Amino acid sequence: GAVVSQHPSWVICKSGTSVKIECRSLDFQATTMFWYRQFPKQSLMLMATSNEGSKATYEQGVEKDKFLINHASLTLSTLTVTSAHPEDSSFYICSAREDRGGSGANVLTFGAGSRLTVL
Amino acid sequence: AQSVTQPDIHITVSEGASLELRCNYSYGATPYLFWYVQSPGQGLQLLLKYFSGDTLVQGIKGFEAEFKRSQSSFNLRKPSVHWSDAAEYFCAVGARQAGTALIFGKGTTLSVSS
Numbered sequence: 679g680a681v682v683s684q685h686p687s688w689v690i691c692k693s694g695t696s697v698k699i700e701c702r703s704l705d706f707q708a709t710t711m712f713w714y715r716q717f718p719k720q721s722l723m724l725m726a727t728s729n730e731g732s733k734a735t736y737e738q739g740v741e742k743d744k745f746l747i748n749h750a751s752l753t754l755s756t757l758t759v760t761s762a763h764p765e766d767s768s769f770y771i772c773s774a775r776e777d778r779g780g781s782g783a784n785v786l787t788f789g790a791g792s793r794l795t796v797l
Numbered sequence: 798a799q800s801v802t803q804p805d806i807h808i809t810v811s812e813g814a815s816l817e818l819r820c821n822y823s824y825g826a827t828p829y830l831f832w833y834v835q836s837p838g839q840g841l842q843l844l845l846k847y848f849s850g851d852t853l854v855q856g857i858k859g860f861e862a863e864f865k866r867s868q869s870s871f872n873l874r875k876p877s878v879h880w881s882d883a884a885e886y887f888c889a890v891g892a893r894q895a896g897t898a899l900i901f902g903k904g905t906t907l908s909v910s911s
Binding site (some may be wrong): 684712719720721722724725727769771773784786788789790791793 | 833838839840841842843846887891898899900901902903904906
């Protein structure tokens with residue numbers, strides 16, 4: 679089945695530094711990927727929709743200059759948390775939709791998540 | 798407004814007992830409906846989904862869910878819970894239009910007692 683890989687799964691960084699998280703679709707192409715953020719004991723909040731070859735679409739309240747998204751190929755989207763601060767500490771999960779038609783067209787596969795801790 | 802409500806924040810069930818997790822949705826169009834399970838520190842695993850047809854859908858690990866349009870509900874059930882089922886369960890709704898994100902409920906934490 680479809681597999682989405684996220685890297686790194688854990689990252690600790692100092693305040694003020696930038697961190698890049700990769701999301702790869704391993705065995706399928708994904709024109710569209712989604713980035714979610716999950717606080718402890720909370721639900722998944724959609725941050726942005728990542729589209730291959732074009733700018734990401736950010737949800738209201740998400741700082742596009744803080745959370746840079748690049749979808750450079752059909753199998754890779756990256757989320758860069760710039761000038762990270764402790765309040766950016768969270769669990770970041772990406773998901774990808776396989777590029778195919780039919781009733782399964784909107785089935786998303788989720789990555790295992792990346793836990794960011796900013797000291 | 799599009800939303801998903803999971804009324805129960807935390808449920809404790811005895812091992813071997815039956816389980817029902819509630820999910821209600823508000824959506825402008827006919828939705829796709831999903832249940833995901835998340836173990837601590839892990840990503841999401843799809844349990845089952847409803848697109849159309851039979852309103853009772855079977856999923857993995859012995860789970861099933863029933864879509865009730867009149868009640869805007871998609872409750873998850875399992876006849877006999879195992880200790881390994883303890884996890885966080887999320888109900889989600891999405892558009893039939895491809896390329897749209899899912900909207901998640903706040904989740905229900907399931908604890909299983911022996």
